[in-house]
Amino acid sequence: ILKLQFLYLIVRPHSEPNQTMACCFTCLGDEEQLVMESCTGEFSVENGPGCKCFAPWTSTHKRSVLLIPAGQARIILDKSTAGVRVVAGPCREWMGEREEQTKVIDCPQLAQSQYMVVRDQSTGKTENVVGPMVYVPGAHESCGAPQQCPQLTHEEYIVVTDSRTGTMKTVMGPQIYAPGKYDQVSGVKKCSALSQQEYIIVTDTNSGEMRNVVGPTLYQPGPYDSVSNKQSVYNLSRNEYIYIQDGEGCLKMVRGEARVIPEPLETVLGGVRKAVNLSKNEYIYVQDEEGRIRVVRGEALVIPSPLEQVIGGVRTALNLAKNEYVRIKDEEGVMRVERGEGRIIPGPYDEVIDGVHSAVNIDHHTAVLVRNEDTGSLILHTEHGLFFPTAYQQIVRTEKKIILEQYQSMVYKDKTGKFHYVRGDGDMRDFFLPPFCEVVSQEWSTDLRKEHTSVEKVWKFDRRPSYMNYEFNCRTMDNVELIVDVSFFWGIIDVQLLVEKTADAPGDTCTHARSSIIQQVSKIQLMDFLENFNSIIREACVGDEFYRERGVDLISVEVLKFQCASGETDMILQDIIKETADRLKKKERQKGENDVALSRLGGEIEEERMKKELIELQKSHLVTGARIEGDAEASQLTAFLERATKELSREQAMTMYMALHNSKAQIESVRALSQGATQMYLTPNDVTKISMQPLSK
Numbered sequence: 001i002l003k004l005q006f007l008y009l010i011v012r013p014h015s016e017p018n019q020t021m022a023c024c025f026t027c028l029g030d031e032e033q034l035v036m037e038s039c040t041g042e043f044s045v046e047n048g049p050g051c052k053c054f055a056p057w058t059s060t061h062k063r064s065v066l067l068i069p070a071g072q073a074r075i076i077l078d079k080s081t082a083g084v085r086v087v088a089g090p091c092r093e094w095m096g097e098r099e100e101q102t103k104v105i106d107c108p109q110l111a112q113s114q115y116m117v118v119r120d121q122s123t124g125k126t127e128n129v130v131g132p133m134v135y136v137p138g139a140h141e142s143c144g145a146p147q148q149c150p151q152l153t154h155e156e157y158i159v160v161t162d163s164r165t166g167t168m169k170t171v172m173g174p175q176i177y178a179p180g181k182y183d184q185v186s187g188v189k190k191c192s193a194l195s196q197q198e199y200i201i202v203t204d205t206n207s208g209e210m211r212n213v214v215g216p217t218l219y220q221p222g223p224y225d226s227v228s229n230k231q232s233v234y235n236l237s238r239n240e241y242i243y244i245q246d247g248e249g250c251l252k253m254v255r256g257e258a259r260v261i262p263e264p265l266e267t268v269l270g271g272v273r274k275a276v277n278l279s280k281n282e283y284i285y286v287q288d289e290e291g292r293i294r295v296v297r298g299e300a301l302v303i304p305s306p307l308e309q310v311i312g313g314v315r316t317a318l319n320l321a322k323n324e325y326v327r328i329k330d331e332e333g334v335m336r337v338e339r340g341e342g343r344i345i346p347g348p349y350d351e352v353i354d355g356v357h358s359a360v361n362i363d364h365h366t367a368v369l370v371r372n373e374d375t376g377s378l379i380l381h382t383e384h385g386l387f388f389p390t391a392y393q394q395i396v397r398t399e400k401k402i403i404l405e406q407y408q409s410m411v412y413k414d415k416t417g418k419f420h421y422v423r424g425d426g427d428m429r430d431f432f433l434p435p436f437c438e439v440v441s442q443e444w445s446t447d448l449r450k451e452h453t454s455v456e457k458v459w460k461f462d463r464r465p466s467y468m469n470y471e472f473n474c475r476t477m478d479n480v481e482l483i484v485d486v487s488f489f490w491g492i493i494d495v496q497l498l499v500e501k502t503a504d505a506p507g508d509t510c511t512h513a514r515s516s517i518i519q520q521v522s523k524i525q526l527m528d529f530l531e532n533f534n535s536i537i538r539e540a541c542v543g544d545e546f547y548r549e550r551g552v553d554l555i556s557v558e559v560l561k562f563q564c565a566s567g568e569t570d571m572i573l574q575d576i577i578k579e580t581a582d583r584l585k586k587k588e589r590q591k592g593e594n595d596v597a598l599s600r601l602g603g604e605i606e607e608e609r610m611k612k613e614l615i616e617l618q619k620s621h622l623v624t625g626a627r628i629e630g631d632a633e634a635s636q637l638t639a640f641l642e643r644a645t646k647e648l649s650r651e652q653a654m655t656m657y658m659a660l661h662n663s664k665a666q667i668e669s670v671r672a673l674s675q676g677a678t679q680m681y682l683t684p685n686d687v688t689k690i691s692m693q694p695l696s697k
Contacts, residue, residue: 025053031065033094043097066093066101075103075139088136108143109134113151115179117144126163127181150177150188159186159223168223192219192227197235201228201264210264234260234268239275242268243306251306276302276310281319283345285311293348318344318356325388327353335391359386360398367399367432378435402439403430409461409495411440421496440499445507448485452507461498465491465555470510473565474521476529481565482521486537488513489556490547497551505552512547513554516540530576533559 028048068089110131152173194215236256278298320340
């Protein structure tokens, strides 16, 4: 039965047992509510738990109780009266018979330092709600996001406006400000901390009054004060100044030394300016309000008036030495020349043309070519000394005297195009080039193959013979291509023919010689060329009239080196040359060895001859020595015998002398042995004792 939503019963009342009545009932849970509507339109509710009876003609439906958690609220509408009510959690709420839930709202939770703005949608009023609390909004209220209460330090402040009256106030720190119910709070602002060199301009927005606040201070503005940015006080030194414009546009100048704080409506134009400190050789141009320009020279400390301005900055005077000058054009275009020595300061409308110039020192080797701008004529000045041009003269160039050696020649062209030929061994060996004339020069090839890839500009023609190297290719009759390097000994014999007939004498000479050599080499074999290359080259080149027709003479030609253009052929040629060289080398080596042997044999013969002469000389010396010793020995023997024969016989005297002689010889032998490094071993029988005693009478 409990599982059925509705159950129909037949009920018999006790009072009237003979009558019966039909009814319905339903069972409700703990969180269920039965809403009943009668046939007459009346509403009623029954809350659970329990079983509830109702008439069969009653319209019913179930709904759950409202479970409202913490931090939320429900807006409930009474349909019968159109009234609304707000129920905040946590709770269980049974709605009335004509009530229904229309909206679920969150309840903002505010900390101690938070607040929020609440607006009543029905009336449009706003108010501030300050924590700590959990705020339950009304049915027609909307809540802003929670905001932090302003935490102000001692340098901070806020402006608070009363939304009811519109009055404003300033709240200074340090504090945590909790806005009132009708307070509107501006953002946190910093007070202006001013040092001794700073100031601000404060404007009262109510009255429009402006004033300066000068440091050092911590300025706390009022609610209607508008504060400008910090500005620096102007501390002017002795050489500084400023221009100040007031509110009416009038200008004034303030010079240092001073501490200047402009008034609120005053403006400093261009900041701090430095006075112009001019030294003795400096000057400036100053222009006034009417456009007039004046020159201010040093030494001076210049401070222009408010309506004056310095044009172009500080300028340096032109200090001209004795050999310097400058061209100056005035405002009317008239030119003048200022010469040194002196200090030149141009006027305001003067223009210095091309700066300072040095005068030209004209001497024996230097001249000046000058163009007169009035007539256009060219004049060559050769008078010695410093040359200063006039106002309408222009120095075209400095001319150096052309000096030719005995063996040199040159050519110059005059204004009519005629060539003039000058030789160093003539009368005109040193001269200045006349006006409207130019030196004739040629570009001569200097590269090894004379292909005009490298050139030398030549205007002095050296007539002395000289050497010139040239390299070219040619081919023999047996089709061997050779690279030949030759040296031409050549010289200039006629400069006029040279200039008229050729523009590159070395190139033309080498080109023609190459053609002749190629033609000659093509008629011979390689081996013939190897044997007689110098004579072949000379025969092809020397004596040709081609060179004399061009003012040169080819005196001789020598081959410096040659090689085959092909690598393989060149290797074969090198082998041939090597064999020839080896053969000649061996020949020379053998010849040298033979010469050495002959020299050695002659030396040995001479040595033997000298030995023979030495032996003969030694023998003659020995004979002479023996003769002298014999004579001495004979004299000694004679003297001994003369004395000994007085007491002894001649035979006894001779025997005694021989014994003495032998003993003396032995003693000398022993003495000689003792003085050398020779060792002698004797037996007792070999030793004879010699007693050296004086002979008795």
